[in-house]
Amino acid sequence: MTEDEIxxxxxxxxxxxxxxxxxxxxxxxxxxxxxxxxxxxxxxxxLTGDLCSQTFVNALHNLPKYEFRGFPFSAWxxxxxxxxxxxxxxxxxxxxxxxxxxxKVRELVEQATEDWDEELVGRLIKYMNELPTDMIQVLELRFxxxxxxxxxxxxxxxxxxxxxxxxxxxxDKLRTNFNLKLKYNG
Numbered sequence: 732m733t734e735d736e737i738x739x740x741x742x743x744x745x746x747x748x749x750x751x752x753x754x755x756x757x758x759x760x761x762x763x764x765x766x767x768x769x770x771x772x773x774x775x776x777x778l779t780g781d782l783c784s785q786t787f788v789n790a791l792h793n794l795p796k797y798e799f800r801g802f803p804f805s806a807w808x809x810x811x812x813x814x815x816x817x818x819x820x821x822x823x824x825x826x827x828x829x830x831x832x833x834x835k836v837r838e839l840v841e842q843a844t845e846d847w848d849e850e851l852v853g854r855l856i857k858y859m860n861e862l863p864t865d866m867i868q869v870l871e872l873r874f875x876x877x878x879x880x881x882x883x884x885x886x887x888x889x890x891x892x893x894x895x896x897x898x899x900x901x902x903d904k905l906r907t908n909f910n911l912k913l914k915y916n917g
Contacts, residue, residue: 736803740803740804741799741804743756744794744797744804747791748794748795748797751791754790754791754794757790757804758787761804761805762783764805764876765786765809765812766780768871769782769812769815769816771871773816773819778819782812782816782819783812785815786815787808789811790807790808793811800885801881802882802885803882806878806886809872809876809878809886810885813886858908862901862904865897866897869883869898870898870901870902873898880894880895
């Protein structure tokens with residue numbers, strides 16, 4: 732987002748603190764992204780709908796506490812959504828799921844190598860699903876949600892250097908196992 736877009740968004744946030752109806756613009760702008768973010772972690776449309784609704788209810792309820800920290804408003808929503816998903820899995824003692832979109836993985840592989848085929852994409856998806864949750868989270872935010880390291884650090888409650896290191900380790904595992912030349916963009 733540009734500085735002007737962030738300022739405009741911040742103005743909507745401030746209006747929403749006084750008039751909850753104004754929050755509708757933020758809801759419409761971010762609903763699909765937050766829904767897809769949650770869906771990749773649940774692979775269950777009904778559950779995703781519930782968690783997404785809870786995310787926006789919590790955001791609206793806690794809006795008076797929102798403080799601008801140099802990130803787009805969406806970073807705060809992603810953080811709330813991630814917390815809702817984690818809370819769901821803790822409460823239900825389930826194992827977190829990551830439904831990795833084949834199209835996104837294909838884009839990642841196409842950027843990394845010209846020598847790819849469907850078999851490589853399938854193996855990579857299978858392997859990514861076996862990575863630890865913390866590695867999948869940074870890869871998802873970095874490559875599927877196009878977040879920078881500062882935003883990833885904010886969303887996952889870690890330092891920026893921690894976000895970079897975790898991303899580097901995940902990419903290193905992929906490089907080693909698949910001989911890919913993935914770009915770190917650190």
